[in-house]
Amino acid sequence: MAHKTVVEDDIDILVVGAGLGGTGAAWEARFWGQDKKIIIAEKANIDRSGAVAQGLYAINCYMGTRWGENNPEDHVRYARIDLMGMVREDLLFDMARHVDSTVHQFEDWGLPIMKDPKTGQYLREGRWQIMIHGESYKPIVAEAAKKSADKVFNRICVTHLLLDDAKENRIAGAVGFNVRTGDYHVFKSKTVICGAGGASNIFKPRSVGEGAGRVWYAPWSSGSAYGLMIDAGAKMTQMENRIVLARFKDGYGPVGAYFLHLKTYTQNGMGEEYESKWFPSLQKMVGKEYLDPEVSHRTHRPIPTCLRNHAMISEVNAGRGPIHMVTMKAFQDPHLEEVGWENFLGMTIGQAVLWAATDVDPKNENPELTTSEPYVMGSHATGCGGWASGPEDVSPPEYFWGYNRMMTIEGLFGAGDAVGGTPHAFSSGSFTEGRLAAKAACKYIDDGKAEGIVVSDKQIEGRKEEIFAPLERYKVYRNEIVAGTVSPSYHHPKQGLDRLQKLMDEYCGGVTVGYMTNEKLLNICLKKLKVMEEDLEKLAAKDLHELLRAWELKHRHRTSECVTQHTLFRKETRWPGYYYRGDAMKLDDENWHVLTVSRRDPETGEYTMEKAPCYHLVDDEEEKAVAAE
Amino acid sequence: MPTFVYMTSCDGCGHCVDICPSDIMHIDPTHRRAYNIEPDMCWECYSCVKACPQNAIDARGYADFAPLGHSVRVRREEEKGTISWRIKFRDGTEKNFLSPITTKPWGSGTPQLKDVPGPTDEMRDSQHLYSEPKYIRMDEGEVHTLESNGLKMKQGVYY
Numbered sequence: 001m002a003h004k005t006v007v008e009d010d011i012d013i014l015v016v017g018a019g020l021g022g023t024g025a026a027w028e029a030r031f032w033g034q035d036k037k038i039i040i041a042e043k044a045n046i047d048r049s050g051a052v053a054q055g056l057y058a059i060n061c062y063m064g065t066r067w068g069e070n071n072p073e074d075h076v077r078y079a080r081i082d083l084m085g086m087v088r089e090d091l092l093f094d095m096a097r098h099v100d101s102t103v104h105q106f107e108d109w110g111l112p113i114m115k116d117p118k119t120g121q122y123l124r125e126g127r128w129q130i131m132i133h134g135e136s137y138k139p140i141v142a143e144a145a146k147k148s149a150d151k152v153f154n155r156i157c158v159t160h161l162l163l164d165d166a167k168e169n170r171i172a173g174a175v176g177f178n179v180r181t182g183d184y185h186v187f188k189s190k191t192v193i194c195g196a197g198g199a200s201n202i203f204k205p206r207s208v209g210e211g212a213g214r215v216w217y218a219p220w221s222s223g224s225a226y227g228l229m230i231d232a233g234a235k236m237t238q239m240e241n242r243i244v245l246a247r248f249k250d251g252y253g254p255v256g257a258y259f260l261h262l263k264t265y266t267q268n269g270m271g272e273e274y275e276s277k278w279f280p281s282l283q284k285m286v287g288k289e290y291l292d293p294e295v296s297h298r299t300h301r302p303i304p305t306c307l308r309n310h311a312m313i314s315e316v317n318a319g320r321g322p323i324h325m326v327t328m329k330a331f332q333d334p335h336l337e338e339v340g341w342e343n344f345l346g347m348t349i350g351q352a353v354l355w356a357a358t359d360v361d362p363k364n365e366n367p368e369l370t371t372s373e374p375y376v377m378g379s380h381a382t383g384c385g386g387w388a389s390g391p392e393d394v395s396p397p398e399y400f401w402g403y404n405r406m407m408t409i410e411g412l413f414g415a416g417d418a419v420g421g422t423p424h425a426f427s428s429g430s431f432t433e434g435r436l437a438a439k440a441a442c443k444y445i446d447d448g449k450a451e452g453i454v455v456s457d458k459q460i461e462g463r464k465e466e467i468f469a470p471l472e473r474y475k476v477y478r479n480e481i482v483a484g485t486v487s488p489s490y491h492h493p494k495q496g497l498d499r500l501q502k503l504m505d506e507y508c509g510g511v512t513v514g515y516m517t518n519e520k521l522l523n524i525c526l527k528k529l530k531v532m533e534e535d536l537e538k539l540a541a542k543d544l545h546e547l548l549r550a551w552e553l554k555h556r557h558r559t560s561e562c563v564t565q566h567t568l569f570r571k572e573t574r575w576p577g578y579y580y581r582g583d584a585m586k587l588d589d590e591n592w593h594v595l596t597v598s599r600r601d602p603e604t605g606e607y608t609m610e611k612a613p614c615y616h617l618v619d620d621e622e623e624k625a626v627a628a629e
Numbered sequence: 630m631p632t633f634v635y636m637t638s639c640d641g642c643g644h645c646v647d648i649c650p651s652d653i654m655h656i657d658p659t660h661r662r663a664y665n666i667e668p669d670m671c672w673e674c675y676s677c678v679k680a681c682p683q684n685a686i687d688a689r690g691y692a693d694f695a696p697l698g699h700s701v702r703v704r705r706e707e708e709k710g711t712i713s714w715r716i717k718f719r720d721g722t723e724k725n726f727l728s729p730i731t732t733k734p735w736g737s738g739t740p741q742l743k744d745v746p747g748p749t750d751e752m753r754d755s756q757h758l759y760s761e762p763k764y765i766r767m768d769e770g771e772v773h774t775l776e777s778n779g780l781k782m783k784q785g786v787y788y
Contacts, residue, residue: 027742028742028758028759030742030743031742031745031747031748031759032748032753032759034743034747044649044650044651044652045647045648045649045650047648048648048649048650048674048676049650050650053650053672053674053676054672054674054675054676065765065766065770065773066765066766066767066768066770071773071778072773072778073778073780077788080788081788085786085788089782090782093773093775093780097756097765097772097773097774098758098761098765098772100764100765100766101758101760101761101764101765104764104765104767105760105764107732108738108740109733109738109739109740110731110732110733110735110737110738110739111731111732112728112729112730112731112732133728133729133730135705135712135728135730136712136730136731140731140738140739143736143738143739144739144740147739147740147741147742147743148742148743155652179652207691207693207694208693209669209692209693210631210668210669210691210692210693211669211691211692211693211694212669212670213631213651213668213669213670213671213672213673213691214672214673214691215672218650218651218672218674219651219670219671219672220650220651220652220670220672250694289786289788338726341716341724341726342726342728345701345703345714345726345728346728349673349674349675349688349701350672350673350690350691352701352714352716353673353688353690353695353699353701354690354691354694354695355718356690356699356700356701356716356717356718356719357690357695357696357697357698357699357718357719358694358695358696358719359718359719359720359722361718361722391756393756393774393775394774394775394782395782396782396784432758435758435759436758439758443753446753545652545653545655545666545667548652589786593785593786613784613785614784614785614786615782615783615784616782616783616784616785616787616788617775617780617781617782617783618780618781618782618783618787618788619778619779619780619781
């Protein structure tokens with residue numbers, strides 16, 4: 001098959017991946033770059049792509065400063081206790097001080113936000129969450145992005161970032177292929193804003209067979225944010241911080257509205273409250289600074305998500321499962337029942353289907369909960385991602401190198417899952433990060449930082465050959481066998497994905513080993529990932545769809561390698577309930593109150609690991625309190 | 630639930646192929662109609678179901694845990710600005726829900742930033758994003774800074 005090369009030249013801002021982060025970037029870029037050329041490259045169709053494709057029933061990050069509800073620093077404190085202290089507070093503060101302006105604009109655009117009929121204020125689900133009718137959340141924000149962009153390229157799987165051949169460590173665009181036509185696409189650009197997604201499906205899922213599509217994070221979240229940036233040599237942070245979700249069993253329906261708004265609660269198989277009885281032993285693992293039920297009760301400081309997971313996992317392992325969500329009481333109220341169902345129909349339709357199929361009516365029966373397989377991402381209750389510069393007026397020197405949300409590669413920016421250390425951004429925060437990145441990218445160009453970029457034909461042609469190699473391999477070796485999928489000369493992407501999931505599960509702390517790993521297991525994991533990388537050169541694709549899966553697998557593999565390196569480096573158990581280092585079962589603030597930062601050398605494939613200081617926001621009152629102690 | 634397509638309803642228009650975020654709705658070359666080529670990569674997001682002009686696409690709960698005999702049907706109407714759902718349980722119980730999807734005539738709410746006056750140098754040097762500071766609090770209040778909120782960044786174990 002001959003693949004036509006399509007070159008899009010002279011781009012100022014290339015947005016790679018148009019989920020909530022990417023749409024925010026493309027939209028805002030037009031304001032700061034009125035004459036700039038803004039291009040979007042999207043793997044699917046921008047109207048229904050990314051994690052918000054099927055809609056959302058809540059916006060989980062809204063301060064409400066206009067009603068005196070919260071200040072940005074309140075949100076920073078919330079995110080940092082939830083993540084056991086390990087966050088980038090400069091980036092969080094910056095996102096939080098702008099996020100309300102994003103949400104207010106969404107309302108202008110027609111997104112239905114629920115309101116308290118008496119006060120006119122947005123209806124709160126919890127302290128940070130507001131409730132929306134968000135079935136069309138994605139098409140609405142996509143509309144805004146499409147109006148700002150010069151052109152949207154749908155169905156382009158971006159496989160690599162392009163680097164400047166004239167100046168080291170500077171971005172020059174991206175390349176990929178069209179999943180429909182098989183054309184090779186070259187985007188030459190002064191800046192790239194990476195809005196690609198985090199990773200589902202790198203750990204073996206609980207579901208089997210056909211059910212494997214029912215993952216918590218979208219199956220099309222292929223870790224491309226990380227695969228692309230790591231391969232280009234960008235520094236990454238907190239990649240060990242994978243997340244495990246406590247959700248309704250088998251459908252992964254969200255529990256936020258149930259806990260916060262419907263006031264449902266959990267109990268063990270005997271009908272007992274179980275969570276608090278695990279707190280004393282848990283407190284010995286993590287210390288009183290991170291778990292103090294008395295303080296939490298008094299000040300409404302949340303119990304970190306991972307610790308609540310730990311209680312659930314421990315209770316089940318003690319033989320007192322299943323864990324139930326007590327819904328029968330709340331669902332007697334018809335209004336609350338409606339909220340409960342619409343919550344799923346708005347964002348996790350599969351849970352409604354599952355309950356219909358199994359005749360579970362939460363009015364008559366308390367549904368089961370369970371903990372999921374791990375996911376690697378950076379916008380929910382975890383903060384994996386790239387090591388990005390913060391804003392000039394907030395960030396300390398170690399966190400600042402000129403342009404907000406710029407990675408350690410010049411001209412490469414990020415938003416959403418791509419930015420590390422910024423958990424609890426969710427949809428609205430990711431969109432806001434895209435806006436911040438867009439403004440900074442325009443400034444970078446206006447400051448003349450993107451002059452004289454050279455992309456050699458060698459780089460462009462080399463990538464082309466690499467991208468289409470799986471199609472060639474299939475053609476060459478297909479007739480070595482009679483029929484079927486078993487070949488001594490190649491693997492199909494699905495076979496590779498099974499292998500990746502099994503090894504990550506068993507060696508890097510997946511669900512079948514109770515989220516447990518240690519130094520020995522992690523070293524074996526790295527060895528197996530290395531061997532697997534050799535086999536990835538032998539992937540075969542029988543058509544363009546399989547070629548898409550092949551590149552998704554490569555991004556997932558690179559993500560997994562980085563996760564394993566980070567997990568090996570951080571020798572402590574910082575987030576019990578997300579994963580455990582069996583050889584270091586305690587939280588260790590003396591040695592590990594730091595952010596982990598990695599860089600993979602694109603030439604040698606070797607990783608360098610370092611510790612970066614953790615800065616916290618403190619205010620005058622806290623200062624005085626500390627001094628008085 | 631992975632999706633499937635009814636043979637007699639599908640006319641092969643390809644709307645589902647165009648919208649599927651997972652690239653798994655394809656046209657079968659023999660029957661010239663759409664089908665789900667990879668059910669284990671289907672997120673049951675219903676994008677294809679909502680996009681189908683013939684209502685030819687439905688979903689059936691994942692075979693590894695969902696018994697047969699249920700349905701969740703949807704109709705999304707942009708002109709009306711609504712989405713309606715009908716859930717049918719295995720035991721015959723039915724539940725119906727109706728929600729708005731927009732508060733404005735479809736597609737009319739988003740602004741065209743090409744047409745708004747461009748930023749001044751002062752705005753470029755500030756911490757403002759488009760429409761700020763106004764949209765932060767819907768009043769004249771300024772964007773928060775460390776200084777305005779009495780905050781400092783301090784390295785180490787301080788909370």
